[in-house]
Amino acid sequence: MGQIRRVTAGALLTVASALxxxxxxxxxxxxxxxxxxxxxxxxxxxxxxxxxxxxRVEQVRAYARAHPQADLKIVTIPADAGYVSTKVQLAxxxxxxxxxxxxxxxxxxxxxxxxxxxxxAAPLDDVIGQDVRDGFAPSTITNCTFGGRVVCIQNDLxxxxxxxxxxxxxxxxxxxxxxxxxxxxxxxRVAREHPGMVVGAFGDHMMEQVFYGSSGCPIKQxxxxxxxxxxxxxxxxxxxxxxxxxxxxxxxxSLSGLFDPEFTRLMRSEQVLMLPMASWMGDFGFKxxxxxxGRLTATTMPTWPGEDVPYAGTVGGGVWAISQHTxxxxxxxxxxxxxxxxxxxxxxxxxxxxxxAAADAWARAKADDDYYAADPVPAMQEEAGKIRExxxxxxxxxxxxxxxxxxxxxxxxxxxxxxxxxxPWQDRLVEAAQTAGYSVEQQ
Amino acid sequence: MLPLTGRTGRIVVMLATAFLFGGPLVWLALAxxxxxxxLSGDFPLSFGSFSQVGTxxxxxxxxxxxxxLVWLQNSVLYSAASVALAIVLCLPAGYAxxxxxxxxxxxxxxxxxxxxxxxxxxLVLPLFLEMAQLRLIDTAWAVIxxxxxxxxxxxxxxxxxAAALPPSLLDAGRIDGASEWELFRRIALPLSKPAVALIGFxxxxxxxxxxxxxxxxxxxxSRYTLQIGLQTLLSSxxxxxxxxxxxxxxxxxxxxxxxxxxxxxxVLVVFLFSQRFLVAGxxxxxxxx
Numbered sequence: 001m002g003q004i005r006r007v008t009a010g011a012l013l014t015v016a017s018a019l020x021x022x023x024x025x026x027x028x029x030x031x032x033x034x035x036x037x038x039x040x041x042x043x044x045x046x047x048x049x050x051x052x053x054x055x056r057v058e059q060v061r062a063y064a065r066a067h068p069q070a071d072l073k074i075v076t077i078p079a080d081a082g083y084v085s086t087k088v089q090l091a092x093x094x095x096x097x098x099x100x101x102x103x104x105x106x107x108x109x110x111x112x113x114x115x116x117x118x119x120x121a122a123p124l125d126d127v128i129g130q131d132v133r134d135g136f137a138p139s140t141i142t143n144c145t146f147g148g149r150v151v152c153i154q155n156d157l158x159x160x161x162x163x164x165x166x167x168x169x170x171x172x173x174x175x176x177x178x179x180x181x182x183x184x185x186x187x188x189r190v191a192r193e194h195p196g197m198v199v200g201a202f203g204d205h206m207m208e209q210v211f212y213g214s215s216g217c218p219i220k221q222x223x224x225x226x227x228x229x230x231x232x233x234x235x236x237x238x239x240x241x242x243x244x245x246x247x248x249x250x251x252x253x254s255l256s257g258l259f260d261p262e263f264t265r266l267m268r269s270e271q272v273l274m275l276p277m278a279s280w281m282g283d284f285g286f287k288x289x290x291x292x293x294g295r296l297t298a299t300t301m302p303t304w305p306g307e308d309v310p311y312a313g314t315v316g317g318g319v320w321a322i323s324q325h326t327x328x329x330x331x332x333x334x335x336x337x338x339x340x341x342x343x344x345x346x347x348x349x350x351x352x353x354x355x356x357a358a359a360d361a362w363a364r365a366k367a368d369d370d371y372y373a374a375d376p377v378p379a380m381q382e383e384a385g386k387i388r389e390x391x392x393x394x395x396x397x398x399x400x401x402x403x404x405x406x407x408x409x410x411x412x413x414x415x416x417x418x419x420x421x422x423x424p425w426q427d428r429l430v431e432a433a434q435t436a437g438y439s440v441e442q443q
Numbered sequence: 444m445l446p447l448t449g450r451t452g453r454i455v456v457m458l459a460t461a462f463l464f465g466g467p468l469v470w471l472a473l474a475x476x477x478x479x480x481x482l483s484g485d486f487p488l489s490f491g492s493f494s495q496v497g498t499x500x501x502x503x504x505x506x507x508x509x510x511x512l513v514w515l516q517n518s519v520l521y522s523a524a525s526v527a528l529a530i531v532l533c534l535p536a537g538y539a540x541x542x543x544x545x546x547x548x549x550x551x552x553x554x555x556x557x558x559x560x561x562x563x564x565x566l567v568l569p570l571f572l573e574m575a576q577l578r579l580i581d582t583a584w585a586v587i588x589x590x591x592x593x594x595x596x597x598x599x600x601x602x603x604x605a606a607a608l609p610p611s612l613l614d615a616g617r618i619d620g621a622s623e624w625e626l627f628r629r630i631a632l633p634l635s636k637p638a639v640a641l642i643g644f645x646x647x648x649x650x651x652x653x654x655x656x657x658x659x660x661x662x663x664x665s666r667y668t669l670q671i672g673l674q675t676l677l678s679s680x681x682x683x684x685x686x687x688x689x690x691x692x693x694x695x696x697x698x699x700x701x702x703x704x705x706x707x708x709x710v711l712v713v714f715l716f717s718q719r720f721l722v723a724g725x726x727x728x729x730x731x732x
Binding site (some may be wrong): 053054055057075076077078079080087090091093094097261288 | 483506507510571572575580581659662663664671674675676678679680681692
């Protein structure tokens with residue numbers, strides 16, 4: 001799959017590069033689209049074209065069923081990062097073919113789509129009111145705000161929590177860690193007393209979001225429309241390295257990816273004592289990978305030294321956006337609002353709703369799930385409002401995501417130390433950010 | 444080091460080769476007969492059950508109400524039309540290059556060869572802009588028309604007519620009063636079966652397997668080909684990467700294998716039908732002095 005994704009990403013990159021070059025010679029599309037961006041909400045009637053991945057297509061169909069008068073053309077698109085951006089660039093060339101509403105499974109794409117040369121995503125402030133926006137988890141609105149305007153609405157939250165095997169923890173006489181220091185101490189004990197057992201994983205980019213994200217390490221921190229801060233030697237990064245290096249050395253933190261067969265084997269053989277990971281890991285990951293029932297639950301993330309708030313990272317969470325070119329922005333807004341706030345729809349989904357009222361209904365619906373040893377939802381609810389706000393949607397997402405595996409994980413597997421890998425990783429990220437048009441603060 | 448020239452050595456080499464190249468194909472063919480758990484837990488080349496194939500098929504059909512069948516239909520339509528267009532264009536072009544001597548002939552031949560080696564990715568943007576000018580984006584024609592340009596087919600037709608059509612035969616036709624069109628229609632075309640099979644097979648596989656062109660030209664999923672559809676299916680479901688697709692669709696690895704088989708099967712069928720002509724065409728003239 002990795003190869004397929006690389007080939008697809010390569011294809012998308014090739015097209016995007018060619019189109020970007022072509023766009024240099026033609027500036028008309030950009031100017032025309034920004035004119036419509038500034039226009040008031042329109043309600044022209046007609047059909048709305050909605051692009052979404054297969055999972056969200058079902059949700060759009062639910063809207064169509066609930067609103068028989070809505071005229072929708074629903075298109076299933078690949079969930080690959082870069083697909084929508086490429087298609088929008090192509091549509092910009094032909095000046096038609098934009099989807100009215102689109103779901104971005106890779107939400108960082110919105111950072112590119114809302115500005116030149118794409119000029120695709122429309123501000124939503126005029127069609128989704130302040131009272132509705134106030135109902136969303138604050139981090140989701142922060143991330144979707146560019147130049148003071150909200151340009152996307154987040155569908156679901158992927159806040160991290162600390163998953164753990166409750167009966168195993170009790171049987172071994174361990175306490176659930178409340179701080180990362182306690183987590184580290186428990187990792188040392190586990191390595192000594194139960195070699196082979198793990199308290200976490202660090203083998204793919206999702207885990208980067210768990211650890212560096214919850215710590216607030218400035219890897220993708222926007223400081224302006226075209227400026228970012230990348231400083232892998234900041235204290236928030238160094239403390240992650242100092243926490244994890246001993247645990248990687250004593251193998252209580254695995255270098256496997258979460259969905260690698262090796263980690264699945266650990267899950268099924270009572271060797272995963274704890275795993276800090278996204279809220280969706282319970283219903284989707286653990287259940288799907290057949291982690292035994294009646295064992296798991298979740299608590300809030302441990303706190304970092306000097307802090308008393310259990311900050312979370314975030315691993316995913318797609319967004320909806322509306323086109324600047326839509327002929328019926330009001331209808332598009334109604335659709336997006338319903339998809340993200342309808343309680344009956346959201347409470348049945350696997351993912352944790354970004355809209356807080358829907359999240360409460362979701363929590364009630366999940367409370368009786370006897371797969372879990374104890375209800376994990378309260379921890380998710382608490383972490384929903386504690387996501388670090390300095391991990392933002394950036395235009396170098398496509399370079400950032402693989403950089404962790406290619407530099408950090410690969411280096412660790414060769415025996416390099418985390419701290420020594422910060423410089424090459426920093427160089428890669430800075431280069432990617434500058435290529436994407438950002439000025440980079442490195443301190 | 445053991446010599447590999449003896450009987451045992453040959454058998455070992457053949458078995459190793461068969462295992463290396465045939466093993467994955469056998470695995471793919473057997474995958475839809477098993478559940479996802481059997482696929483990861485049982486012996487890789489074990490057979491599941493015929494009834495499981497039906498279940499796998501039903502699961503695959505849950506993706507957008509069996510949309511893969513629409514993609515299959517589209518692929519067949521685009522490929523058939525492109526192959527027909529390629530044959531119609533390539534045969535006369537190859538015939539003219541092989542039988543007439545006209546100014547610029549060598550240049551045209553050289554350009555044909557050059558066009559063959561230009562990667563398609565390099566042509567994507569100009570082709571897209573051309574189709575946009577013609578207002579054909581997101582229509583079947585945006586895939587069919589560019590695919591009809593098949594320089595390799597022109598070259599195959601040129602080679603065929605140069606080797607299999609003696610100039611004296613055409614001269615005899617001219618003496619009997621045949622026009623140039625009649626020479627092509629009555630003499631060249633009846634001798635073109637091997638060339639048609641070659642051009643048809645190679646253009647079919649090229650169009651059928653093409654991912655990039657339809658990806659650029661088509662946005663409406665009801666017009667997707669199997670190649671783009673397969674990518675959509677795989678990226679939206681946990682079929683290959685469990686981290687993808689948070690929905691409840693029962694699309695797992697066996698369903699992905701079945702979709703892959705469905706995608707590959709038509710090429711195999713076309714190959715079986717055109718095999719006789721392919722071998723005959725490729726060896727034509729091999730023993731002539």
